[in-house]
Amino acid sequence: MRLTEFWKRMNAHFGAAYAESFAADHVMSELGGRxxxxxxxxxWEAKDVWRVVCASMGVPTSRQ
Structure with missing residues (x-):
């Protein structure tokens, strides 16, 4: 997955403003405390980070 696709999915799920805030501020144990x-x-590969976000934040399967 390219970073552009990763950010497209983040923005679609969280909204552009919150996606940036979430990515900068939300520490996730599944990402090694990052x-x-x-x-x-x-x-980390964007696809792996996206999978962690999906699992942790309950992203619907239709948006994965």
Whole structure:
């Protein structure tokens, strides 16, 4: 998954303003105690980060 697709999905689920805030501020244990942005910066694949977000935040299957 490309980062553009990742952000498209984040924006579609959370809304553009909250997606940015969530990615910057929400620390997730499933990402090793990192935020979404930190995980991506640390080299995590966008598809893996998206899977964690989906599982943790209850993203409907139709949006995964």
């Amino acid at each position: 935020t979404v942005n930190q995980a991506l910066d640390a080299g």
